[in-house]
Amino acid sequence: MSAKEQHNETVDTVEEETAAENMDHVSEGGEAAEQPAADARYDELAKQADEAQQRYLRAQADFDNFRRRTMKEKEELGQYASMKLLGQLLPVVDNFERAIAAASSNSDYESLAKGVDMIFRQLSQTLDAEGLKPIQSVGEPFNPEFHQAIMTVESDEYEEGIVVEEVQKGYMLKEKVLRPAMVKVSG
Structure with a gap:
C-alpha cells in the first residue's frame, strides 16, 4: 500500500x-x-x-x-333506654303513694278502690302510649306464638283447640310478644 x-x-x-x-x-x-x-x-x-x-x-x-x-x-x-318510660311512670308512683297515705289516715275503702282504679287507668294509658297491648286470648284458637298452655280442660262451650280461660294476661310490645298469655285450652 x-x-x-x-x-x-x-x-x-x-x-x-x-x-x-x-x-x-x-x-x-x-x-x-x-x-x-x-x-x-x-x-x-x-x-x-x-x-x-x-x-x-x-x-x-x-x-x-x-x-x-x-x-x-x-x-x-x-x-338509659328506660329513662323516658320511668319518667312517665313517676306520676303513677306519686298517686300510689298518695292513695296509701290517704288509706292509712282514712278507713273509706270505697274511695280507696276508686283511687286505685284511677291510678290503674293512668298506668294503662302510659303503657298503651309506649306500645304495650294485652293479648286477647279467651275464645281465640290456641297459638303457641301468643299463648302458653298450662292445661287442657273439657268444654262443652268451646270446640277443641280454643282458649277457654286466661290464667295470666299476655302482652305485646308493638309487634313483638313481651310475655305470652298463660291459658287453659279446650281438649
Whole structure:
C-alpha cells in the first residue's frame, strides 16, 4: 500500500471511531436526558404513594373513632333506654303513694278502690302510649306464638283447640310478644 492509501485508511478508521464515540455520547446523552425524567416520575409516584398512605391512615383512624363513639352511644342507650318510660311512670308512683297515705289516715275503702282504679287507668294509658297491648286470648284458637298452655280442660262451650280461660294476661310490645298469655285450652 502506498503512503497515501495508508493515510486515507487511517483517516477513515479515525472517522469511524469518532462516529462510534459520537453515537455512544448521543445514546448516553439520550439516557441522561431520560434519567432525570424517570427520576422525576419516580419521585412523583413515591409522593402519590405517600399521600395515599396518609389518606388511608386518616380514614382508618376516623373509622376507629367512629366505631368507639358508636359503641359508647350504644352502651349509653342501653343504660338509659328506660329513662323516658320511668319518667312517665313517676306520676303513677306519686298517686300510689298518695292513695296509701290517704288509706292509712282514712278507713273509706270505697274511695280507696276508686283511687286505685284511677291510678290503674293512668298506668294503662302510659303503657298503651309506649306500645304495650294485652293479648286477647279467651275464645281465640290456641297459638303457641301468643299463648302458653298450662292445661287442657273439657268444654262443652268451646270446640277443641280454643282458649277457654286466661290464667295470666299476655302482652305485646308493638309487634313483638313481651310475655305470652298463660291459658287453659279446650281438649
